[in-house]
Amino acid sequence: MYTKWSDQLLTGIDRIDRQHKEIFWRAKNLIDYDPEEGSRKKIEDMLLFLGNYVENHLKEEEQIQISHSYPEYGNHKAEHEIFRTKYRTLVERYLKSGADKGLIAEIAMMTMDWLGNHIYETDKKLAIYIKKSGKKALVAQ
Secondary structure: OOOOOOHHHOOOOHHHHHHHHHHHHHHHHHHHOOOOOOOHHHHHHHHHHHHHHHHHHHHHHHHHHHHOOOOOHHHHHHHHHHHHHHHHHHHHHHHHHOOOHHHHHHHHHHHHHHHHHHHHHHHHHHHHHHHHHOOOOOOOO
């Protein structure tokens, strides 16, 4: 289980690595946040920001795959879709049930664990493919 960033998760694509680190940091902030000390609105903002950040990151990864004619694009995108669905489902549960620290931690841990496994198993394959192609990863600025 991945509960914090590790350099073993570096792909070698700088922009993607920075985004991965940011996602881990944001998810860790959720775990450390005490709903007793702040408003429900702040937690919801944190959850929505993390969700939007992850969504933009996944779209960027998918654009990179398309631009490099990555042969595993379909499988990679399918993994992204599974995560998108799980994340939305958990956030919807939170929005219905309220300031449940256990659910907030579950969302954050699921995000870090899924991302860690996805990077280690799937994103690294993409990075190797791009490096072998001799082209730099095309990323949006």
